[in-house]
Each structure stands twice: as structure tokens, then as C-alpha cells.
Amino acid sequence: MLSFAEENYLKAIYHLSEQTGESVSTNAIADTLNTKAASVTDMIKRLSGKGILSYQKYKGVQVSEKGRKAALQVIRKHRLWETFLVEKLKFNWDEVHDVAEQLEHIKSPLLIRRLDEFLAYPKYDPHGDPIPDENGEYKSKPQVPVSSCDVGRSVIVVSVQDDSPEFLQYLDKIGTYIGAKIRILDKVGFDGSMEVQIDNKKTVFISREVSENIWVTD
Amino acid sequence: MLSFAEENYLKAIYHLSEQTGESVSTNAIADTLNTKAASVTDMIKRLSGKGILSYQKYKGVQVSEKGRKAALQVIRKHRLWETFLVEKLKFNWDEVHDVAEQLEHIKSPLLIRRLDEFLAYPKYDPHGDPIPDENGEYKSKPQVPVSSCDVGRSVIVVSVQDDSPEFLQYLDKIGTYIGAKIRILDKVGFDGSMEVQIDNKKTVFISREVSENIWVTD
DNA sequence: AAAAATTTTTAGATTAGACTAAATGGTATA
DNA sequence: TATACCATTTAGTCTAATCTAAAAATTTTT
Numbered sequence: 001m002l003s004f005a006e007e008n009y010l011k012a013i014y015h016l017s018e019q020t021g022e023s024v025s026t027n028a029i030a031d032t033l034n035t036k037a038a039s040v041t042d043m044i045k046r047l048s049g050k051g052i053l054s055y056q057k058y059k060g061v062q063v064s065e066k067g068r069k070a071a072l073q074v075i076r077k078h079r080l081w082e083t084f085l086v087e088k089l090k091f092n093w094d095e096v097h098d099v100a101e102q103l104e105h106i107k108s109p110l111l112i113r114r115l116d117e118f119l120a121y122p123k124y125d126p127h128g129d130p131i132p133d134e135n136g137e138y139k140s141k142p143q144v145p146v147s148s149c150d151v152g153r154s155v156i157v158v159s160v161q162d163d164s165p166e167f168l169q170y171l172d173k174i175g176t177y178i179g180a181k182i183r184i185l186d187k188v189g190f191d192g193s194m195e196v197q198i199d200n201k202k203t204v205f206i207s208r209e210v211s212e213n214i215w216v217t218d
Numbered sequence: 219m220l221s222f223a224e225e226n227y228l229k230a231i232y233h234l235s236e237q238t239g240e241s242v243s244t245n246a247i248a249d250t251l252n253t254k255a256a257s258v259t260d261m262i263k264r265l266s267g268k269g270i271l272s273y274q275k276y277k278g279v280q281v282s283e284k285g286r287k288a289a290l291q292v293i294r295k296h297r298l299w300e301t302f303l304v305e306k307l308k309f310n311w312d313e314v315h316d317v318a319e320q321l322e323h324i325k326s327p328l329l330i331r332r333l334d335e336f337l338a339y340p341k342y343d344p345h346g347d348p349i350p351d352e353n354g355e356y357k358s359k360p361q362v363p364v365s366s367c368d369v370g371r372s373v374i375v376v377s378v379q380d381d382s383p384e385f386l387q388y389l390d391k392i393g394t395y396i397g398a399k400i401r402i403l404d405k406v407g408f409d410g411s412m413e414v415q416i417d418n419k420k421t422v423f424i425s426r427e428v429s430e431n432i433w434v435t436d
Numbered sequence: 437a438a439a440a441a442t443t444t445t446t447a448g449a450t451t452a453g454a455c456t457a458a459a460t461g462g463t464a465t466a
Numbered sequence: 467t468a469t470a471c472c473a474t475t476t477a478g479t480c481t482a483a484t485c486t487a488a489a490a491a492t493t494t495t496t
Contacts, residue, residue, distance in 0.1 A: 005483060026444055039484055041445055046482085058444060058491055089332040099326045108317045114307040223453060244474060257454055259475055264452085276461055276474060 002052075004105045007074050008033065009043045010052060014063050014071035023060035072136035078104040079125035079132075080115050086126040087119060093126045094168035127168075128159025128178045128215070146182060147192065147211035154183045155216035162213045171214075174204050182216060220270075222323045225292050226251065227261045228270060232281050232289035241278035290354035296322040297343035297350075298333050304344040305337060311344045312386035346377025346396045346433070364400060365410065365429035372401045373434035380431045389432075392422045400434060 002010065012032050016024045029040045048055040052067035063071065081103040085091040091099075113134075116122075123139075124130055130138040143158040157180045160171065171177070175198045185203065186195040192208030206214075220228065230250045234242045247258045266273040270285035281289065299321040303309040309317075331352075334340075341357075342348055348356040361376040375398045378389065389395070393416045403421065404413040410426030424432075 003482075027442095035483095036485065037444060038446080038486080042483075085329075085332075089329070089336055091328075091332070095328065099324070099329050102324045102326070103321075106317070106320045108320070110309075110313065111303075111307070111317050114303075114309070118307055221452075245472095253453095254455065255474065256456080256476080260453075 001107070002050075002070065005043070006047060006050075006052075007070075007105055009040075009047060010063070010067060010071050011074050011078075013053065013061060014068065014075075017063050023062045025060050029061075069136050072132040072138075074104055076132040076134075076136075077106070077112055079129060080112060080119065080122070082125045082127070083119050083122045083131070084115060087122075092168075092172075094165040094172070096126065097163045097165070124159075124178075126178070127163055128157070141217055143215040143217050145212045146184070146194065146196070146206070146214045146216055147208060149184050149216065151184050151187055153218075154181060155218060156181055157214055158217045159215045160213055161215060167210075167213065170210070174206070175199060175202050176214065182214070219325070220268075220288065223261070224265060224268075224270075225288075225323055227258075227265060228281070228285060228289050229292050229296075231271065231279060232286065232293075235281050241280045243278050247279075287354050290350040290356075292322055294350040294352075294354075295324070295330055297347060298330060298337065298340070300343045300345070301337055301340045301349070302333060305340075310386075310390075312383040312390070314344065315381045315383070342377075342396075344396070345381055346375070359435055361433040361435050363430045364402070364412065364414070364424070364432045364434055365426060367402050367434065369402050369405055371436075372399060373436060374399055375432055376435045377433045378431055379433060385428075385431065388428070392424070393417060393420050394432065400432070 009029070013024050013029055016028055016032065026037050026040045026044070029044075030037045033040070044053060044055055044061055047053045047067070048061070051064060052070060053061045054064050055061045078100045081100040082096045085096045085099060086093060122131055128141075130140045132138040141158050145161075146155070149155055157176060157178055159178065160168070162168075176182070181199050183197040183200075184194060185197055188194065188205075192211070193205055194208075194211050195203065195205050197203045227247070231242050231247055234246055234250065244255050244258045244262070247262075248255045251258070262271060262273055262279055265271045265285070266279070269282060270288060271279045272282050273279045296318045299318040300314045303314045303317060304311060340349055346359075348358045350356040359376050363379075364373070367373055375394060375396055377396065378386070380386075394400070399417050401415040401418075402412060403415055406412065406423075410429070411423055412426075412429050413421065413423050415421045
């Protein structure tokens with residue numbers, strides 16, 4: 001049984017290792033969790049001792065198979081709660097993250113099974129991210145960042161890669177949501193920003209950073 | 219802001235002081251929380267420092283007005299979550315306590331407001347206990363234990379004073395639930411047990427302990 | 437390849453919350 | 467009223483999780 005802190009570390013490390021595909025550095029973990037490298041080293045040792053991570057001094061960590069399964073269960077809980085908050089309690093998609101961060105640590109297999117059933121077995125959360133099932137299986141839709149799309153294409157928003165209120169409120173403002181249609185009008189070589197039209201209505205410029213965090217499909 | 223442990227102590231102390239009406243002893247707290255007197259003394263000091271309890275060495279503790287308000291908010295959350303689990307997630311009334319014990323510590327005023335709304339502002343939880351509102355107000359139905367009812371009377375079950383799975387499963391077995399009709403057939407002077415008929419159907423003997431934990435109204 | 441810079445680990449402290457054992461206060465009894 | 471007993475508090479230890487400062491390992495630069 002993992003503590004709250006252990007689960008938070010595991011989740012962060014799992015996400016980092018998924019992004020990079022490589023072993024994860026102490027400093028990278030410290031940065032994403034806003035803690036210090038020394039604290040990370042301590043926790044790495046504890047999680048290695050539990051068989052959740054594999055670790056060699058100075059060489060970074062990898063998530064073990066056991067760790068991967070545990071991480072996916074925490075992610076499952078997080079995304080189910082986010083779905084509950086939006087679908088049933090009428091939260092906006094920018095209000096759910098912090099609450100789900102707390103709810104994901106509740107220990108009750110029955111609760112999660114019943115919540116899943118109550119929500120009619122959702123496959124994706126409000127940010128478009130796939131919800132793993134009880135066995136950790138999930139299928140993600142084929143998707144690419146807007147930043148990699150050619151001028152002239154029309155695409156559909158599938159997910160967002162940043163869950164911060166600031167980013168999500170900005171997306172609300174420009175009329176973007178999961179399922180919105182985006183047409184690429186122009187790309188600016190200078191700073192990588194793009195001109196796009198959303199749902200055949202508003203035409204806006206989005207920065208490189210924004211276009212990298214909106215993922216789309218044809 | 220109180221920690222999980224602080225909230226648990228406060229809730230236990232509040233309940234004890236409501237039951238007895240007097241100041242609460244260190245050992246009584248240790249007993250209900252399954253911890254040791256020394257730990258309780260530590261926590262009492264911490265909560266006194268925060269103005270939640272008032273305390274004189276060797277004289278027991280009382281809950282301050284500030285503490286009462288905080289306790290009622292934790293109780294509100296606990297009972298709303300229990301209601302959610304039974305009404306929406308189809309938990310049995312004997313399955314909710316431990317999960318609600320965890321959920322009650324989630325910090326999010328918005329969440330609780332929305333949950334309350336989603337449940338249509340329930341006034342009582344699945345065990346018949348009143349749910350305090352945002353201001354800590356609640357109204358409990360006038361009620362007495364079955365043990366105090368005279369032979370011949372017919373009464374309605376309003377609440378149960380023990381939330382343990384063992385007790386609640388026993389009540390299920392003898393066909394008792396909130397709203398059930400109980401007719402007092404006989405009282406045994408020897409051990410205080412009673413013969414009662416439930417919903418004009420089953421006739422059973424219940425022990426003194428059981429009859430003290432079922433509360434009823436006319 | 438040596439020096440410099442950076443990253444990571446170790447050592448030692450801190451806080452919350454728990455414990456045991458010992459000391460002290462309060463109460464009941466002879 | 468003195469003693470014995472029980473309740474409570476204090477003192478000291480432990481673990482999880484954090485921190486800072488210093489030491490060690492690795493990587494980068496010259």
C-alpha cells in the first residue's frame with residue numbers, strides 16, 4: 001500500500017518517463033513536484049525498496065512493471081474523478097485538477113468500480129486523456145500537436161496536454177474545446193506561432209507553446 | 219487549516235462531548251480513536267493552540283465555538299458523502315463508513331456545495347443522522363431509543379447510533395431499516411432484552427445493546 | 437585530460453504524529 | 467490523613483517526509 005506522497009512521486013515519474021521514453025533524472029522529478037533533489041533521492045530509495053522503481057545511483061530511475069500498474073491505477077482514479085466532477089457536479093474543466101489530485105488517493109476498490117459504473121464506463125476524461133481500465137489497459141486516439149499540422153488542414157481537437165486553469169481558461173476564451181474544429185490558416189516561421197480558425201468562426205493567433213499543447217486528429 | 223489527524227481527533231472529541239455533555243477525558247479519546255493517552259495529550263495541546271479546544275491540565279477538554287463549527291463541517295462532509303455513496307453509487311448502508319471516513323477530509327468548498335446540490339440538499343444521511351448545512355445548522359427529529367419504549371407501543375425507526383458493518387448487517391438480517399415499524403411485544407426484566415415485531419412481520423428478540431442503538435419516534 | 441560546472445547523494449535537522457516508560461496529579465479507600 | 471490506585475503528562479524514541487549544506491560523482495568545457 002502506497003502513501004499519498006509515494007503515489008504522487010510515482011505518478012510524476014511515470015508521466016516523465018512516458019514523455020521522454022528514457023530514464024528519469026532526480027532534478028526533473030524535483031522540478032515537476034516543486035521539491036528538492038535531496039527529497040527526491042530519499043523517495044526514490046523508498047520506492048525502489050518497494051519494487052516500484054528500478055534505480056542506479058547517479059543514473060536516473062525507471063518505472064518497473066509493478067510500478068507501471070500502480071501508476072495506471074492512480075491515473076485511472078484521477079481521470080474518473082475528473083469526469084465525475086465535470087459530468088455530474090458541473091465543474092468547468094479548469095476547476096477539476098486540484099480536487100481530483102486529492103480524490104485520486106482515496107483507497108477503495110469498490111468505490112472506483114461503482115464510480116466507473118455510475119459514469120457509464122467513460123473512455124476519456126474531460127481533457128481528452130484516456131482512462132485506463134481495471135487492468136491498466138487503455139486506447140489513446142491517434143493524435144498530433146497542432147504545431148505539427150500543415151497550413152490548409154482542418155483537424156479536430158482530441159486532447160490538451162496542460163491541465164492548468166490558466167491554459168484551460170485561455171482555451172475557453174478563444175472558443176476551443178475537445179471536439180472543436182481547427183483550420184490552420186498560416187504558420188509564422190519567426191516564432192512558430194500560427195493563425196488558426198476555430199469552428200469556422202473566430203480567427204486567432206496562437207503561440208508555439210499553445211499549439212504544442214493542443215492535440216488533434218483528422 | 220486542519221490536518222487529517224487533527225480533523226479526526228476533533229470529530230471524536232465533539233461526538234464524545236455531545237454524548238456526555240461534560241468535558242472529555244484523555245482516556246475516553248484514546249479509547250475511541252484506538253490510540254494511546256500520551257498521543258492524545260500531544261494532540262490536545264496542538265488543537266488548544268489553534269483555539270479549537272479549551273483545556274486545563276488533568277481536567278479534560280471542551281470544544282470551543284470555533285471547534286464546534288469546524289467539527290460540524292467535517293460531519294457535514296461525512297454525511298453528504300455517505301448519502302452520495304448510498305443514493306448514487308448503490309452502496310449498502312454498512313459499506314459506507316470507512317470510505318466516508320476518507321472522503322470527509324477532501325478540502326474543497328466548491329465540491330461540497332456541488333455535491334449537496336447534486337443530492338438535492340438531503341437533510342438526513344443513510345443512518346438517519348441529520349446533515350448540518352453550510353452554517354452548521356441542523357434539525358434532528360425527536361427520538362428515543364427502543365429500550366426506553368413501553369410494551370404495546372408501535373414506533374418508527376428514525377436513526378441508528380452505531381455505524382459498524384456488524385451492527386448494520388444484523389439489522390438487515392432482522393429486517394430493520396430507517397422507516398421500519400417496530401411494535402414492542404415484551405420486555406425481559408432479567409437482561410433488558412425485548413421481543414419486538416418488525417413491519418407486522420418477523421418477531422424477534424433483541425438484546426439491550428441493540429435496543430439502545432435503534433432510535434425511534436411515534 | 438584536467439579543470440570547471442552541474443547533478444546527485446549524503447549528512448544532519450525539522451515537523452507531525454505516533455509510541456513506551458517513567459513521573460506526577462487526583463481520587464478513593466482504609 | 468496517609469496510602470494505593472488510576473489518569474494524565476512528560477521525556478525520550480521512531481518513522482515519513484521534508485529541508486539545507488556539504489560532499490561526491492558525472493558531464494561539459496577548455
